[in-house]
Amino acid sequence: MSVLPVLLLTLQVAAVATSLVLVPSTILGYALARWEFRGKRLLSALAGLPLVLPPTAVGFLLLRLLATRGPLGRDTLGFDLGIVLTWKGAVLGAGVMSIPLIVRTARVTFEGVDPRLETMARTLGFGPVATFFRVTLPMAGRGLLAAVILGFTRSLGEFGATVTLAGNIPGRTQTLASAIFSAQQVGDNGRADFLMAIALSVGLTAIVAAELLARPLSGGGR
């Protein structure tokens, strides 16, 4: 089995997963950074849960939800979402696992934007929405880009939740991480080495980019 389809599927899963969770996670990060509301701690804890749970547990929880008789299963909804054992399952697993990273990075980034600058924008005639898009977001831009890269990288390497939910079906749901596992299991060390090298270079590139983007943010506050 060629490596290229595995790499392409991995990139596709990571890209879709990151795009899906990006906006909600950014909004959640902003809410946690700026607003006080009931249940804030609980929400913060829930958003961080995938970081501390075994990924297989997260995958299994999702599987339970989506199982035929689960709350989001065919028997309850009346139709099949078609997630379990498909590439969409891989997307869901990877997305959920990357939520904590994006939420946390976004939250820290927004906390780094001086709220008085938002106040200043209000006095210059900007409504709350315009203030967010023209002051907060541009100032948080680099940090949010770093959040995207972190989330994307996390999705690229997702294994536990993905394999539990989507399986490890060559050509359908097998990603880089699960392909390395399979190659190692069958003793194909050459293939595992090659896949590992690819994972290494993609991951390294992403993490260096994230570091570079995050640095000016912490250094030049004003």
Place this chain on the structure above:
Amino acid sequence: MTLPVLEVDVRLPLDHFDLEVKIATRRPVTGIFGSSGAGKTSLLEIVAGLRRGAAGRVTFGGEVWLDAASKCFRPPEHRDIGYVPQDGLLFPHLDVRENLLAGSGRAQRAGRQPEEDLAQVAELLELEPLLGRSVSTLSGGERQRVALGRALCSGARLLLLDEPLAALDLPLRRKLLPFLARVRHELTVPMLLVSHDPIEVQALCDEVIVLRRGAVIARGSPRKVLTDPEVFAVAGEESFENIFPGRFVRRSDGTSIVRLGSSIELVSLGGKGTEGEEVMVGVPATDVVIASERPRGLSARNVLPAKVLEVRTVDGCALVTAELADDVAPWTVEVAESTPEELGLVPGGNVFLVVKATSCRIYGRSSEPRP
């Protein structure tokens, strides 16, 4: 032209006392004076709409900005204000020009031409050389000028200045005073200026409201208010300093000549300046000697005939107010409590005010004031 009336009648509990202020003003520049922690900034924030929870009413030009009774609250973005805080709060992701134009959307909706306003403001505040710069490269004084310019370019109908010079060191503060004075004279935007600096208040304000522990304790012209027995103590460690707008005439033999009004020339030891430059001249009330006859054989360079307007006893000393000319604000002189009686000073009497050249301080854009 008549300016819109700002009416404030609010109450707000603060940490250690309640802020309770009832004022109405239509003056070009109204000062809010008081020591730190008196509630000045809170009052300004209520007017700006940046602080919620106040009871009472705020109206400007008949528009209701706050009416707690009917739960009416106009958000800050709909008050058409220009806000300048101590630290400027420039947007770090924009350059100077973009900062100046940050509020241009509102100015445009109000029918103004942002580019024209920008050109005018840049000239007024001498910002042209800074326009392309990143705000991180600006000095403290430059930042404050840009912050002021940004407020002016936003089509603001009311400027709210919260200690705009307080974060700067003293010489720089004095250098920026003339810029604020220019804004005051050349633009018709009313200002509310929060300050704890008596010199700033005198140089800029038409009327001053003095706050102590959240309450208005005095109100009136800066000169009258700052020499008020109640306020004199608030003004604190420094003695009262007379501040006059003037023009730099020339510099010769190590001294500078400054003209006040049309006829009074003062000799000062300090200060550089260019001919015709608008400056502020400061003369501390304690540095002026009163003579009942023209003195002779003195080293002091300034001997000025004047007419006594008023004699008041304040806080263990006497404050004598005397007029030099019709077009120069009266001088306030601080002398010992018994002096007026010994010299026979009465309103209407003729005296001479004697000031050493070293006691006349010049505050100008190009001059370093003497410490």
